[in-house]
Amino acid sequence: MSTSKSGSGYVEKGQDYQRDQNYITDRITADGDSRWPVEAGRYRLVIARACPWANRAAIVRRLLGLEQAISMGICGPTHDERSWTFDLDPDGRDPVLGYERLQQAFFARDPEYPRGITVPAMVDVPTGAVVTNDFKQMTLDFSSEWTAFHRDGAPDLYPxxxxxxxxxxxxxxxxxxxxxxxxxxxxxxxxxxxxxxxxxxxxxxxxxxxxxxxxxxxxxxxxxxxxxxxxxxxxxxxxxxxxxxxxxxxxxxxxxxxxxxxxxxxxxxxxxxxxxxxxxxxxxxxxxxxxxxxxxxxxxxxxxxxxxxxxxxxxxxxxxxxxxxxxxxxxxxxxxxxxxxxxxxx
Known part of the structure; x- marks a missing residue:
């Protein structure tokens, strides 16, 4: 049966759309034992304003006042089969990561990364490697793990x-x-x-x-x-x-x-x-x-x-x-x- 890829999922001919939900599920935590500890300035949130899942991360970051703790890279609204690109930036490169394509951060994590290149993604700036693209957990962690860097007056989004x-x-x-x-x-x-x-x-x-x-x-x-x-x-x-x-x-x-x-x-x-x-x-x-x-x-x-x-x-x-x-x-x-x-x- 033929299969076509659409969005971040696939469709088998005559069947329902299935979203690919196999993400990199590493978490950035404040427990002191994490491979990825909460640390201001270490991570870069990469989004595209066009994407609803990435838009969520941008909103939560704004509401909690995490702009100074987590920098943000913004991809352009379109992409090809390979990856989202930083075509909005001068010379088409993210000014912090130096990448032209978000794909490069995924390949820095795994040179043979087999799945879709998705936003939002949290990237470890020192290594240039993606930490997680698990958009569901990402915003919950902004609320629960990054509290030391919340602004005064930040709302409790997950009471x-x-x-x-x-x-x-x-x-x-x-x-x-x-x-x-x-x-x-x-x-x-x-x-x-x-x-x-x-x-x-x-x-x-x-x-x-x-x-x-x-x-x-x-x-x-x-x-x-x-x-x-x-x-x-x-x-x-x-x-x-x-x-x-x-x-x-x-x-x-x-x-x-x-x-x-x-x-x-x-x-x-x-x-x-x-x-x-x-x-x-x-x-x-x-x-x-x-x-x-x-x-x-x-x-x-x-x-x-x-x-x-x-x-x-x-x-x-x-x-x-x-x-x-x-x-x-x-x-x-x-x-x-x-x-x-x-x-x-x-």
């Missing part, structure tokens, strides 16, 4: 008393929504697509109901669960609705989810890490099997992300007893033309 319920919510969001849109977009048959579509919208209806009575997924404050849902919602109307055929409704037609998404977008750390032109360029150019012409659509109008959301009526305090992060640091600011209402694909 102990909510973890049991939050883990269930996070898992359902991942399987049914974060990955659910990919199952729609890369379905190998009409049957597989129909099933994926029904699963996605069952979950979206559940989220719409849940968020109609609470400001955030776990209640009154922002948590890791909100970060994980937001990056899919930010891409929903620009990409997933049309490109992935997840088109029962637009996000803007779902009152609770749309208000919630705008509430987060207008919160420091969320909208200021979201680059709409790079998001669209990635999906419409890289996924040539879905979009053979590689034409990038002009719409939708992203200025609507700045309209009033009214979610304050539900109460809550986004940062709990903490405070919002300050402005993005130099070199990490989204250009105004790439923000809400901006023009141009690049």
């Amino acid at each position: 102990e008393h909510l973890r049991a319920e939050m883990d269930e919510v996070i898992e359902r969001i991942f399987t049914e929504v974060n990955n659910g849109v990919y199952r729609c977009g890369f379905a190998g048959s009409q049957r597989a697509y129909d099933q994926a579509y029904q699963r996605l919208w069952t979950a979206m209806d559940w989220l719409e109901e849940r968020l109609s009575t609470r400001r955030f997924l776990m209640g009154e404050t922002i948590t890791e669960a909100d970060v994980r849902l937001f990056t899919t919602l930010a891409r929903f109307d620009p990409v997933y609705h049309g490109h992935f055929k997840a088109n029962r409704n637009k996000l803007t037609e779902l009152p609770a989810l749309w208000g919630y998404a705008r509430d987060l977008f207008q919160t420091p750390g969320f909208g200021d890490t979201t680059d709409f032109p790079q998001i669209k360029e990635h999906y419409y150019v890289v996924h040539a099997d879905i979009n053979p012409t590689q034409i990038i659509p002009m719409g939708p109008d992203t200025s609507v992300w700045l309209t009033p959301h009214g979610r304050e009526e539900l109460g809550g305090r986004p940062f709990g007893d903490g405070t919002p992060p300050g402005p993005p640091i130099e070199g990490e600011v989204i250009p105004p033309e790439h923000g809400p209402g901006g023009i141009g694909h690049r």
